Amino acid sequence: MKKFLAALSGLVLATCVAQAAETLTMATEATFPPYEFLRGPEIVGIDVELSRAVAQKLGKEFRAENMDFDSVIPAVISGKADLAASGITVTEDRKKNVDFSEPYVKTGIVVIYKKSNPFTGKDQLKGKKIGVQGGTTSDAYVKEELKQEPERFKTPPEACAAMLAGRCAFVIADVDPARNCVKGEAALAISDFLSSEEYAIAIAKGQPELLAAVNETIAEAKADGRLARWIVDYTAESDRLKDGGSAVVEPTPESVGRSGLAAWLDEKWTALREDFYLCFLKKAADGSSRGMYLVNGLSITLQVALASIVFGLVLGFLVAVIRSSHDKYGYFTVLNALCKIYLTIIRGTPMVVQLLITYYIILRSVESKVLIAILAFGINSGAYQAEIMRAGIVSIDPGQMEAGRALGLSYWRTMIRIILPQAIRNVLPALGNEFIVLMKDTSIVGYIALIDLAKGGDIIRSQTYSVYLPYLTVAAVYLILVMTMTWLLGLLERYLRNTGANPVHNDS
Numbered sequence: 001m002k003k004f005l006a007a008l009s010g011l012v013l014a015t016c017v018a019q020a021a022e023t024l025t026m027a028t029e030a031t032f033p034p035y036e037f038l039r040g041p042e043i044v045g046i047d048v049e050l051s052r053a054v055a056q057k058l059g060k061e062f063r064a065e066n067m068d069f070d071s072v073i074p075a076v077i078s079g080k081a082d083l084a085a086s087g088i089t090v091t092e093d094r095k096k097n098v099d100f101s102e103p104y105v106k107t108g109i110v111v112i113y114k115k116s117n118p119f120t121g122k123d124q125l126k127g128k129k130i131g132v133q134g135g136t137t138s139d140a141y142v143k144e145e146l147k148q149e150p151e152r153f154k155t156p157p158e159a160c161a162a163m164l165a166g167r168c169a170f171v172i173a174d175v176d177p178a179r180n181c182v183k184g185e186a187a188l189a190i191s192d193f194l195s196s197e198e199y200a201i202a203i204a205k206g207q208p209e210l211l212a213a214v215n216e217t218i219a220e221a222k223a224d225g226r227l228a229r230w231i232v233d234y235t236a237e238s239d240r241l242k243d244g245g246s247a248v249v250e251p252t253p254e255s256v257g258r259s260g261l262a263a264w265l266d267e268k269w270t271a272l273r274e275d276f277y278l279c280f281l282k283k284a285a286d287g288s289s290r291g292m293y294l295v296n297g298l299s300i301t302l303q304v305a306l307a308s309i310v311f312g313l314v315l316g317f318l319v320a321v322i323r324s325s326h327d328k329y330g331y332f333t334v335l336n337a338l339c340k341i342y343l344t345i346i347r348g349t350p351m352v353v354q355l356l357i358t359y360y361i362i363l364r365s366v367e368s369k370v371l372i373a374i375l376a377f378g379i380n381s382g383a384y385q386a387e388i389m390r391a392g393i394v395s396i397d398p399g400q401m402e403a404g405r406a407l408g409l410s411y412w413r414t415m416i417r418i419i420l421p422q423a424i425r426n427v428l429p430a431l432g433n434e435f436i437v438l439m440k441d442t443s444i445v446g447y448i449a450l451i452d453l454a455k456g457g458d459i460i461r462s463q464t465y466s467v468y469l470p471y472l473t474v475a476a477v478y479l480i481l482v483m484t485m486t487w488l489l490g491l492l493e494r495y496l497r498n499t500g501a502n503p504v505h506n507d508s
Contacts, residue, residue, distance in 0.1 A: 022060055022061055023060055023061045023062070023063050024051070024054060024055035024058060024060040024061070024062055024063070024082050024083070025063050025064075025065060025080070025081045025082050025083075026047075026048070026051040026062070026063070026064045026065065026081060026082070026083055026084070026085055027065050027067060027071070027072040027073075027075040027076060027080070027081035027083070027084040027085075027086070027449075028043065028047060028048070028064055028065070028066060028067075028072060028084065028085055028086040029066065029067060029068060029069040029072060029086045030043045030045075030064075030066040030459070030462075031155055031458070031459065031462030031463075032045075032069075032086060032087050032176070032177060033045065033176070033177070033180055033234070033237075033238030033462075033463075034046055034176060034231070034234035034235040034237065034238040035047045035085075035086070035087045035176065035199075035234075036048055036064075036085070036086060036087070037238060037462070037463065038066075038293075038459055038462075038463065039237075040288040040292070041288070041292075041296070043064040043066055044234070044237075045234050045238075046105075046227075046230045046231055046234050047085035047086060047087065047201075048064055048085075049226075049230045049234075050085060050104065050201070050217065050218065050221060050227070050230070051064070051083060051085050051201070053217045053220075053221060053226070054083070054201075054210075054213055054214050054217045057213050057216065057217055058210075058213055065080075065081055065449045066449050066451065067446070067447070067448065067449035068154065068446060068447055069086055069133065069134075069135055069136065070134060070135035071356075071447060071448075071449075072084040072086050072088070072202070073088070073094065073097065073098055073202055074360060075360075075449075076098055076202055076203065076204050077097055077098065077204060078360040078361070078364055079204070079364060080359070080360060080364060082203070082204075082210065083201050083202060083203050083210070083214065084098070084201065084202040084203075085201045085202075087107075087174060087176070087199050088100075088199060088200060088201070088202050089136075089137040089197040089198065089199060089200075090103065090197075090198055090199075090200045091137065091140065094202070097205075098202040098203060098204060098205060099202070099203045099204070099205050099207070099211055100200040100201065100202055100203070101200045101201040101202075101203065101211065101214040101215050101218060102200065102215050102218050102219070103198035103199060103200045104199060104200065104201075104218045104221075104222070104227060105198065105199040105231075106196065106197075106198050107174060107175055107176065107196070107197060107198070107199060108174075108175055108193035108194065108195055108196040108197055109137060109138050109141060109172055109173065109174055109175070109193065109194050109195055109197065110172070110173065110174075110175050110178050110190045110191050110192065110193055110194060111125070111170050111171070111172055111190065111191040111194060112156070112159075112160055112163070112170065112171040112172070112173060112178050112181055112182060112188055112189075112190050112191075113170050113171075113188070113189060113190075113191065114163065114164070114187055114188060114189075115186075115187055115188070115189055116187070117169065118189075119170060119189075119191045122145075122194065124170075125142075125146055125170060125172075126146055126148070127148070128168075128169035128170060129151050129167070129168035129169050129170075130142050130146070130148070130150045130151060130168060130169065130170050130171070130172055131150065131151045131153055131159030131160070131162055131163055131167070131168040131170070131171040131172070132150040132151070132152060132153070132159060132171070132172050132173070133152070133153060133154065133155055133156050133159065133173060133177075134152035134153065134154065136173075136174070137174075137197055138150075138172040138173055138174070139152060141172060141194065141195065142172060150172075151167065151168045154458070155177075155458075155461075155462060156171065156173040156174075156177040156178065156181050157177075157180075157181055157461060157462065157467065158461070158467065159171040159173070160181045160185075160188065161467040161468075164187065164188075172194065174197075175190070175193070176235075178190045180238065180239075183239065201214050201218075272469075275464075275466055275469050276469060278290075278464050278466065279291075279460050279464050279466055279469050279470055279473075280294070280460075280473075290459075290460050290463065290464070293451065293456035293457075293459050293460055294453060294456045294457065294460070294473065294474070294477065296451065296456065297451055297452045297453040297454070297455060297456030297457075298453050298456075298477060300370065300445070300450055300451060300452045300453070301439070301442050301443075301452045301453040301454075301481075302481075303370055303374075304370060304373045304374055304377060304442045304445060304450075304452070305377075305438060305439040305442050307374040307378070308373075308374050308377035308378040308381055308438055308442070309378075309381065309435050309438060309439075310378075311374060311375070311378030311379075311381075311382070312377070312378045312379075312380075312381030312382040312384075312385050312434075312438070313382075313385060314382075315378060315379065315382030315385075315386070316381070316382045316383070316384075316385030316386040316388070316389055317385075317386075317389060317420070319339045319342070319343070319382065319383070319386035319390075320385075320386045320387070320388075320389035320390040320392075320393060321393070321415055322335045322336055322339050323336060323339055323340075323386065323390050324390050324393040324394055325411075327394070328394075328398065328401075339386070342383065343383050343386065343387065346379065346380055346382075346383035347383050347384070351376075351377075351380050351441055351444065352444050352447060354376055354379070354380055355372075355373070355376045355377075355444060355445070355447060355448060356447060356448070358372055358375060358376040358379075359372050359376070359447075359448040363375070369445075369448050369449060369450045370450065372448060373442070373445045373448065373450060377438060377441065377442060380438075380441075381434060381438045384434050385431060385434055388427050388430045388431055388434060389420075389423060389424070389427060389431075391426075391427060391430075392422075392423030392424060392425075392426040392427035393415075393419055393420070393423045395423065395426050396419050396422050396423055396426075400418055400419060400422075401414055401415075401418070401419060403418075404417070404418045404419075424496075425496050425497075428489065428492065428493050428496070429489075429493070432485070432486070432489040435485060435489070436482050436485055436486070439478075439481060439482065439485065440478060440482070443478075446458065453474055453477060453478070454474055456474070457470040457471055457473065457474035458470075
């Protein structure tokens with residue numbers, strides 16, 4: 001049997017390695033039109049076409065992985081991706097960790113400013129709050145050239161929204177996303193170039209054949225005009241992403257002569273309807289609406305959250321029984337020590353760090369990101385559930401364990417049939433709170449390129465440059481999920497209260 005399992009494991013591993021060898025994986029952040037953005041569920045753009053051409057040259061299948069920008073280079077370094085193409089600027093610090101191809105686009109960074117606060121020169125930036133996308137050359141520019149810390153956001157549109165809300169004075173960004181940010185925004189404008197830079201493709205060190213293939217592809221795409229055509233086509237398509245987002249509301253005959261408040265309400269209602277259509281109903285090139293990002297993202301969120309809760313319950317139960325048995329009876333000394341180490345590490349480190357370590361280091365050979373997320377969140381939640389259940393077990397009178405053993409029940413049977421049901425009744429409110437926290441914590445799975453509910457809202461925002469409606473909708477969906485879970489837990493608590501001894505209420 002052991003030989004069979006070893007052979008089966010070897011076959012599965014060999015299959016995974018073979019599949020990885022036949023596929024060229026590109027790491028990118030698909031919120032950077034025209035270089036990479038989403039057309040329905042498909043990642044498209046200039047960088048995608050260039051990377052796909054590299055895969056064709058190598059005779060491999062092509063796959064693009066969507067993740068946060070500050071994760072694309074770590075994905076290459078860790079082997080999760082073969083190359084990173086996400087409008088990446090070549091810098092000396094980045095060269096220490098990865099190799100870069102020949103540059104394929106010359107660009108630069110600019111200042112986005114409010115017309116009511118015009119930008120007149122670099123000196124005007126000093127001492128002001130400057131919004132940037134974290135981890136970009138704009139971030140480095142503020143730190144190195146202006147000698148100050150920027151206000152870091154996930155994307156340039158989020159930084160612009162903060163500027164419009166008065167949270168920062170200016171925004172510095174690459175020229176292409178900057179142009180998209182000001183498109184249709186009458187209050188915003190962009191400056192001339194602050195500095196010039198070049199985009200290139202990042203590859204892990206020690207891969208000369210892949211680097212040569214990338215450089216050859218770039219040279220060929222420039223020579224035969226494909227690169228120029230991609231730039232024109234995808235710039236035009238990305239310009240259409242925001243079309244309709246800032247339509248001017250013309251006064252209607254019905255509104256003429258009405259009070260200023262009524263006209264203002266009509267204008268806002270019309271703008272809200274247009275924004276709702278743009279964000280959720282407008283069809284993409286593949287025929288799907290943007291609202292499907294939220295529908296599909298909700299499915300991922302529920303899969304990860306519910307499976308993690310079940311996995312955490314099982315793990316937490318085992319740890320709680322081992323810990324409480326050691327505390328009361330001195331059983332499982334070695335296992336208790338291992339459990340204490342597990343609890344210390346998990347409760348002492350942030351969830352997002354655990355998720356990244358699981359993805360990039362521990363399970364780097366596992367392809368299913370949903371499975372990785374379930375294991376990471378389940379292990380994290382299991383630690384907290386273990387201590388909650390341990391408190392419930394300790395609260396049960398020791399005489400009940402002795403009575404169960406006196407009746408001839410084994411230790412584990414007594415624990416499962418007598419102790420745990422009462423312990424769960426005692427700690428159900430605390431467990432319910434942990435379930436709710438876990439469901440909301442799943443919103444960070446975008447760090448490992450999973451498009452969950454929160455990431456779906458972020459994608460809609462990146463395409464429409466509408467900040468408020470996508471995020472408010474995501475918040476409303478999470479609120480509905482939490483209220484539903486709270487209601488179900490309330491039903492369970494009432495059921496347990498009416499079907500047996502309830503130490504909380506001293507019922508019998």
